[in-house]
Amino acid sequence: MRLSINQRVAILLHEEIKGTHGKTGLSILRYSEAPIVAVIDRECAGQSVQELTGIKRDVPIVASVAAALKYQPQVLVIGVAPKGGILPEDYWHELKDALLAGMSVVNGLHTPLATIPELKALLKPGQLIWDVRKEPPNLEVASGMARTLSCRRVLTVGTDMAVGKMSASLELHWASRQRSLRSKFLGTGQTGLMLEGDGVPLDAVRVDFAAGAVEQMVMRYGKNYDILHIEGQGSLLHPGSTATLPLIRGSQPTQMILVHRAGQTEVVNHFPIPPLSEVVRLYEMVASAAGTFRSVPVVGIALNTRHLDELAAKEAIAQTEAETGLPCTDVVRFDADKLLDAILQGSVG
Numbered sequence: 001m002r003l004s005i006n007q008r009v010a011i012l013l014h015e016e017i018k019g020t021h022g023k024t025g026l027s028i029l030r031y032s033e034a035p036i037v038a039v040i041d042r043e044c045a046g047q048s049v050q051e052l053t054g055i056k057r058d059v060p061i062v063a064s065v066a067a068a069l070k071y072q073p074q075v076l077v078i079g080v081a082p083k084g085g086i087l088p089e090d091y092w093h094e095l096k097d098a099l100l101a102g103m104s105v106v107n108g109l110h111t112p113l114a115t116i117p118e119l120k121a122l123l124k125p126g127q128l129i130w131d132v133r134k135e136p137p138n139l140e141v142a143s144g145m146a147r148t149l150s151c152r153r154v155l156t157v158g159t160d161m162a163v164g165k166m167s168a169s170l171e172l173h174w175a176s177r178q179r180s181l182r183s184k185f186l187g188t189g190q191t192g193l194m195l196e197g198d199g200v201p202l203d204a205v206r207v208d209f210a211a212g213a214v215e216q217m218v219m220r221y222g223k224n225y226d227i228l229h230i231e232g233q234g235s236l237l238h239p240g241s242t243a244t245l246p247l248i249r250g251s252q253p254t255q256m257i258l259v260h261r262a263g264q265t266e267v268v269n270h271f272p273i274p275p276l277s278e279v280v281r282l283y284e285m286v287a288s289a290a291g292t293f294r295s296v297p298v299v300g301i302a303l304n305t306r307h308l309d310e311l312a313a314k315e316a317i318a319q320t321e322a323e324t325g326l327p328c329t330d331v332v333r334f335d336a337d338k339l340l341d342a343i344l345q346g347s348v349g
Contacts, residue, residue: 002197003034003075003106010038010065010073010103012094016080017041017052017061023162024108024191025079029055030332031170031195034075038068040094054306065097077106077194085110085133085203096122108132108190110204132190133204135213142211146252147294149222154343155253156232156302157244157283159260159276160267164332165232166192168259168302168339171331173229175340182226186217188247192231202233202243210243214250227343232259236282237274238267248287253296255343256283261304262316276301277324299346300339301328 003009011029016022017039029036029049036059039049045063050056062068065076076098082088087109095113098105099122107113107129114120114129123129146153154172156165169185169192176183185192187199200213214230221228230251234241258280266272273279280298287296301320305313313330320328329338 003028003032003077003194005033005035007034008037008072008074009034009077010040010068010071010075010098011036011077011079012065012091013039013041013079014088014090014094015041015043017044017049021080021082024081024194025077026053026055027166027191028077028079028194029053029057029059030167037071037073038062039079040065040068065094065101069101073103075106076103078109081108081190087111087113095119099123099127102127105129106132106194108194132193133201135204135206135209136200136216139205139209139216140212141208142215142246142250144215144249144252144293146215146218146222146250149218149252150348151222151225152227152255152343152348153218153222153230153251153253154227154255154257155230155247155251156257156259157248157298158232158235158258159237159273159279160235160264161233161238161241163235163259163261163264164302164304165259168257168331168336169229169231170195171336172257172340172343175336176227176229179340182224184221184225184228186221186228186230188214188231188233188243199231202246207242207246210246211250214247215252218251235267236286237271237279239269239271245286248296252293253287254348255346256287256296256298257300257302257339257343258283258298259302259304260320262308262313262320275323276320280324280326297346298326299342300326302331302336302339303328305330305333 011025013025042063173185187193233243
């Protein structure tokens with residue numbers, strides 16, 4: 001399943017348009033091809049999506065599911081990703097209102113909804129609840145088979161969680177398609193799966209099979225595409241992240257793009273972010289495992305400058321290039337061509 005261009009979508013984002021946990025909903029606003037007919041956020045009802053987020057969509061913001069019904073949505077997307085992935089208590093009545101109104105629900109949280117009797121009882125023919133975070137069947141331990149593929153496999157890696165790895169992979173994917181490359185974006189988180197309809201929800205996979213799930217996904221597509229853009233997760237620098245290493249091992253990338261938020265100096269609990277040149281070396285060392293695997297270069301930096309004005313953003317990009325010796329840009333703000341050029345200049349094997 002995926003969010004279809006034939007489905008009218010409402011996004012449930014209570015108090016998170018301006019909050020810290022609304023990444024899923026904001027990404028769907030920015031990237032989904034589906035018609036978004038309403039955003040539900042009681043704190044910002046009546047305000048402008050574009051003024052609040054910079055996303056160029058003319059979508060009304062309403063205070064509740066009930067208020068969104070006049071726009072005839074067919075699907076309700078839970079647009080928040082709170083810590084721990086647990087459904088906020090005050091969302092339950094909104095879900096019930098949506099189901100009673102005939103809407104389907106897309107749920108990217110860790111809390112599964114499709115098996116809850118109270119919600120199942122509200123489903124009518126044609127309605128469904130899509131729990132995105134479900135482990136794929138028939139998984140095996142990774143074997144390194146992705147190294148046999150001839151396609152480019154570009155993995156985004158980060159200095160922290162939630163710095164823009166999915167956005168960087170999507171922008172690179174679209175830039176690749178504009179150059180007539182056979183390109184595929186492979187989602188590895190709930191939002192990427194909602195947008196693409198295929199991939200693997202990596203944080204729902206048992207750790208022993210995580211690299212195998214990535215390998216299975218990459219092998220499924222690698223023979224039919226020139227370039228795979230693999231959505232990164234987590235960070236080697238984050239004490240709570242377990243997703244980055246399975247992505248590296250399972251995909252056997254040919255190139256990596258490092259994603260960083262301009263000016264950020266530490267991750268959670270005051271763990272410092274080293275100089276970016278050191279982070280580049282770290283990722284390259286881990287990817288090659290001291291020569292066990294082939295050398296995998298970081299070929300560019302995707303810098304998240306959303307919080308800066310344009311002049312400050314350009315200065316931060318220039319400074320990053322000077323410090324690392326690598327091409328750098330904000331792929332959302334200025335396009336991904338510079339980084340795609342660096343990817344295509346590198347060898348595949």
